[in-house]
Amino acid sequence: MASPSIFGLSGVFTNPQFQLVIRALSQQKGVDLMSAPKVTTKSGNSATIKITREFPFPTEFEPPEVPESTGMGGVGGGGNDGGGAAGGNVVALNGMVTPATPTGFEKRDLGVLLEVEPQVGADNYTIDLSLRPEVVEFDGFINFGSPIIGPRYDPSVILAGDPSGIGTYTITENVMNQPVFSIRRVETSVSIWDGQTVAMGGLIREDVQKVDDKVPILGDIPLAGRLFRSSVDQKIKKNLIIFVTARLLDAAGQPLIQEDEAEEIVEPLGPPEDLPPLRLETRAGGN
Numbered sequence: 367m368a369s370p371s372i373f374g375l376s377g378v379f380t381n382p383q384f385q386l387v388i389r390a391l392s393q394q395k396g397v398d399l400m401s402a403p404k405v406t407t408k409s410g411n412s413a414t415i416k417i418t419r420e421f422p423f424p425t426e427f428e429p430p431e432v433p434e435s436t437g438m439g440g441v442g443g444g445g446n447d448g449g450g451a452a453g454g455n456v457v458a459l460n461g462m463v464t465p466a467t468p469t470g471f472e473k474r475d476l477g478v479l480l481e482v483e484p485q486v487g488a489d490n491y492t493i494d495l496s497l498r499p500e501v502v503e504f505d506g507f508i509n510f511g512s513p514i515i516g517p518r519y520d521p522s523v524i525l526a527g528d529p530s531g532i533g534t535y536t537i538t539e540n541v542m543n544q545p546v547f548s549i550r551r552v553e554t555s556v557s558i559w560d561g562q563t564v565a566m567g568g569l570i571r572e573d574v575q576k577v578d579d580k581v582p583i584l585g586d587i588p589l590a591g592r593l594f595r596s597s598v599d600q601k602i603k604k605n606l607i608i609f610v611t612a613r614l615l616d617a618a619g620q621p622l623i624q625e626d627e628a629e630e631i632v633e634p635l636g637p638p639e640d641l642p643p644l645r646l647e648t649r650a651g652g653n
Contacts, residue, residue, distance in 0.1 A: 377564075377565055378556065378558050378562055378563070378564055378565075379562065379563045379565060380561070380562055380563075381561055381562075381563070381611075383563075384563040384609065384611070387565070391607075400417060400478065401417045401478075403415050403417070405482075406615065406619070407482075407484065409484060409485055409486040410483070410484075410485055411483070412481055412482065412483040412496075413481070413482055413483075414479065414480070414481045414482075415478075415479070415480040415481075415482075416475060416477070416478075416479050416480075417477050417478045417479075418475035418476055418477030418478065418479065418502075419475070419476055419477060420473045420474075420475060420476075421473065421474045421475070421476045421504060421545070422471050422472070422473050423471065423472060423473075423474065423543075423544070423545045424468030424469075424470065424471050424542075424543075424544075425470045425471060425472050426468065426469045426470030427466040427467065427468055427469065427542055428466060428467040428468075428469050429466060430463065430464060430465050430466045430514060430538070430540055431463070431464040432463055432514060433462070433463065463514055463516075463537045463538050465511075465514070465538045465539070465540045465541070466511055466540055466541075466542050474502065474545070474547065475502060476502050476503060476504055476547075477501070477502065478499065478500070478501055478606070478608075479499070479500045479501075479502070480497070480498070480499045480500075480608065480610075481497075481498040481499075481500075482495060482496065482497050482498075482610065483495070483496040484496075484612060486614065487557075490614070490622070491559060491560055491614075491623070492557055492558070492559055492560075493557070493558055493559070493560060493612045493614070494555065494556075494557050495555065495556050495557075495558065495564060495610065495612060496553075496554075496555045497552075497553070497554050497555070497556070497564065497566065497610060498551070498552070498553045499551070499552050499566060499569070499608050500549065500550070500551045500552075501549070501550040501551075501569055501571075501606055502547055502548075502549050503547065503548045503549075503571070504545060504546075504547060505545075505546045505547060505548050506545070506546055507543040507544065507545055507546070508543070508544050508545075508546055509541055509542060509543055509544075510542045510543075510544055511539070511540040511541050511542030511543075512540060513536045513537075513538065513539050513540055514536070514537045514538050514540050515534045515535070515536060515537065516534065516535060516536075516537040517532050517533070517534055518532075518533055518534070518535050519531050519532065519533070520532070520533025548571070550569045550570075550571065550606070552566060552568070552569065554566065558612060560612070560613060560614045560622070560623055561611070561612075561613055561623070562611070562612065563609055563610065563611040564609070564610045564611075564612075565607060565608070565609050566607070566608045566609075566610075567605060567606075567607045567608075568605070569605065569606040569607075569608075570603060570604065570605045570606075571603070571604045571606075576597065576598075576599055576600075577597070577598050577599075577600050578595070578596070578597045579595070579596045579597075579598075580594055580595040580596070581594040581595075
């Protein structure tokens with residue numbers, strides 16, 4: 367559950383206490399139930415619960431291909447590789463430039479991952495739990511590539527004092543994006559009784575969103591429009607609370623310890639206190 371208003375909830379609860387906590391959280395504004403999966407495993411074996419989506423991203427790139435360059439004619443000259451150019455020795459490229467191409471990919475699970483390993487106690491009633499919840503979120507890309515620069519004739523270079531007239535331009539950005547992930551992880555071990563619930567909180571994330579607001583039409587007026595525009599940074603906090611309920615099951619998948627429901631004994635209602643006692647009258651019959 368993601369809640370912007372609850373920042374700390376942890377401990378061990380019995381079933382009635384857990385139901386009370388769930389009802390209290392359901393009445394809070396901004397609380398959402400993400401999922402309620404169930405998993406069964408043997409004592410001493412780990413089990414994993416994933417509430418995720420796959421995120422593929424490239425990890426290997428083919429180097430960029432830059433064709434061989436050729437020289438062009440000098441001042442007032444005329445080469446056959448694209449025409450003459452005034453001033454200097456302008457270099458041109460033959461063919462197309464191919465940027466870095468991804469060739470290898472990996473996948474990363476985004477969302478909530480919970481690994482749990484239960485160990486049943488010798489009394490067959492207590493459970494030792496090793497819990498390792500993890501939250502993985504995508505934060506954006508970082509470009510590790512560098513643009514490929516090529517030369518070209520630029521008259522502005524001559525005006526700037528360089529008689530060669532050779533300037534540069536970006537042939538391709540050669541983008542090589544790599545993702546950045548944020549990870550929140552907790553690892554703990556607890557001992558509980560059969561049927562109890564463990565609550566883990568504190569997996570808090572804070573995001574800052576920039577909110578731009580303006581008055582229609584008036585906000586677009588040059589200079590004076592600043593008076594009708596506003597920009598604020600809004601902080602949004604989210605806290606993930608994970609509840610884990612452990613139950614012991616037999617080979618048939620039924621609860622090992624059955625909860626006996628006490629039968630309600632209803633005592634019969636007696637007569638009202640102000641009711642007079644009953645009288646039995648006998649009458650003798652005659653001829």
